[in-house]
Structures are given as structure tokens and as C-alpha cells.
Amino acid sequence: MESQINKLKQEKNAVVLAHYYAPDEAQKIADYVGDSFYLAKIAKQTTADIIVFCGVYFMGESAKILNPDKKVLMPDLTADCPMAHMVKDSRIEELKALYDDLCVVCYINSTAELKCKSDVCVTSSNAVDIVNSLDSNNIFFIPDKNLGSFVSEQLPHKNIILNDGCCPIHAALTAQQVLAQKAKHKNALVLTHPECEKEVLELSDFIGSTLDILKFATNSEHDEFIICTEKGILYELATRNPNKKFYFPEPNPCCADMKLNTLENILSVLEKEDKEVNVSDEVREKALVPLNRMLELGK
Numbered sequence: 001m002e003s004q005i006n007k008l009k010q011e012k013n014a015v016v017l018a019h020y021y022a023p024d025e026a027q028k029i030a031d032y033v034g035d036s037f038y039l040a041k042i043a044k045q046t047t048a049d050i051i052v053f054c055g056v057y058f059m060g061e062s063a064k065i066l067n068p069d070k071k072v073l074m075p076d077l078t079a080d081c082p083m084a085h086m087v088k089d090s091r092i093e094e095l096k097a098l099y100d101d102l103c104v105v106c107y108i109n110s111t112a113e114l115k116c117k118s119d120v121c122v123t124s125s126n127a128v129d130i131v132n133s134l135d136s137n138n139i140f141f142i143p144d145k146n147l148g149s150f151v152s153e154q155l156p157h158k159n160i161i162l163n164d165g166c167c168p169i170h171a172a173l174t175a176q177q178v179l180a181q182k183a184k185h186k187n188a189l190v191l192t193h194p195e196c197e198k199e200v201l202e203l204s205d206f207i208g209s210t211l212d213i214l215k216f217a218t219n220s221e222h223d224e225f226i227i228c229t230e231k232g233i234l235y236e237l238a239t240r241n242p243n244k245k246f247y248f249p250e251p252n253p254c255c256a257d258m259k260l261n262t263l264e265n266i267l268s269v270l271e272k273e274d275k276e277v278n279v280s281d282e283v284r285e286k287a288l289v290p291l292n293r294m295l296e297l298g299k
Helices: 002-012 024-029 036-045 057-066 089-098 112-116 127-133 145-154 175-184 210-219 231-240 263-272 281-297
Strands: 014-019 032-034 050-054 071-073 103-107 120-122 138-142 159-162 189-192 224-228 245-247
Touching: 002 014, 002 024, 002 263, 014 024, 014 036, 024 231, 024 263, 032 036, 036 050, 036 057, 036 281, 050 057, 050 263, 057 071, 057 112, 057 281, 089 138, 103 127, 112 281, 120 127, 120 281, 127 145, 127 281, 138 145, 145 159, 175 224, 189 210, 210 224, 210 231, 224 231, 231 245
Parallel strands: 014 032, 014 050, 050 071, 103 120, 103 138, 138 159, 189 224, 224 245
Antiparallel strands: none
8 A cells, every 4th residue: 555655646746744643654654744833844845736634634724825726635634623623703802802912822733714813823842932032912822721821831921811722632631640650660751742731741851842752752861751642653752762662641642533544545535636625715815824924933
């Protein structure tokens, strides 16, 4: 199946992008593997005619917004991110009426419609730096309250208003689960994604995006780690660090939507070119503003 996919990629000038949470086989066949920010940059730079995005729907939308003339396909169009929808328009309007200088900062894990209502996008890699660079003092951080809270603690001089949204996978991780792993692996460092709850962050030796976690584990002299994020990251962690050991809270955090990016689905979408992501011109033009601002400020 891999050889068929590679042949079709070459014949159709297609590129396969895979998020760290996609299944191992999708990451193995991909031309580029990374987090949301890295893949957004690759999507904008690629010379391919077809982009196959192995992630969830908001990622495909972002790729299409940045590349309106390219065909963006997803192995499964039903792969979605619940958090991407967790903001009420009425709340945004309410806060805009309260604060003249309100800046709506939108985590890239959001729908195109939400990006349209935002001033700048961020990822977990660059959120602190970008929010810190903004002239506005009053920030409405959407949709993830946990990442927003983490940013707020780093930037106490900003008035960061939190939204009641979260990643169900990260938010489900508990302090008890982490402590259970720490009891089993006393020398292991705890590396945690900022989408986790504060009780988990407080037990961590390092907090960062998926890419930051990979870099930390790779550069660290330690050889044992407890990883508090989606289990798909293990493929890249093990590839880069074959002699190190990685443990996950139990049950292992798993995003069922990300796991829809199977080899069968990748092959099928390359053959048929049928699961295309489409964004209206009006939405694309509005959503492009905060995305481009993120790419510029995140340099």
C-alpha cells in the first residue's frame, strides 16, 4: 500500500502532511510531520498541486485558506476537533462591547468561522510570544481555557479573559494518573502539553507544545519520560530517541478523530480525489488575516 501511495504522490504532484497525533503508518508515509504551526507553514510554502492533510478538519481548512488554488484533501472529512467549535459568538460580541482595545486571540485549533472573528491566531508553540507582542492589554483567548490559563500565568501584565472550552483528550488527564506513573518510574521527567489541566501542569518538569516536548526529550540527558499528551507523539519520540523510554498516563490519551487517517483512507483519497476541503471566498479572506498575522509574528 505504501508503494501505491508513493507512486500516486509522484504522478499527481501531491504532498502528504501528518500531525504528530496521526497513526504511525500515516506519519511514516508522510512527506512532512509536525505540529499545527509547522504544518501551516509547510502548507503555505509547498509547490505541490494536491495537499493531503492527515489531521483534523480545522487543519485542512487552514491549509485551504493559505492555498486557495491548491486541492486540499483529507483522508476522512469526519475527523474533527470538538474544541474547535467551543466558542459562542455572543460572548465575543459581549466582550468587544466591554473593552475598546479587545484583541481576540484564536488558538489555531478552531474552525475557519472562528478565525474570521479573530485578530490573530496562535499555536501552543508561539502563544506566549505572540500575546506578549500585542499592543492590546485586554485579550480574549479562544477556544482553549487551559492553554489560555497557561499563557495568562506567563504574562501577568495582560488581562487575559478565558473561554470555557478545552481539548477533551488533554482535559481528561488527571493528577492521579500522572502520580501513578511517577510512582512506577521514579527517575522519569514529566513532559506536558499546555492543553492539560493545571493540576497536571503543576506536576510537570516541562510544559510545551508537541514540538517542544520532542525537542526537550531529544536534547535531555535523561532517558525516561512520562508524556502527558496524545499517544501518537510516541512514533516520533521513539524514532528520534531509540534508546530512551517513554511512558503515558493510563489509559493512554488517544484522539479517535486523528486515528481516522489510515493508510487505506490516504490511498483512497489520492486515487479518487474526492474528500476535498472547500472554504468560501468570503470566509477565506477574513480567516486569512489572523493566520497570516500568526505566520508573521511567529517568525
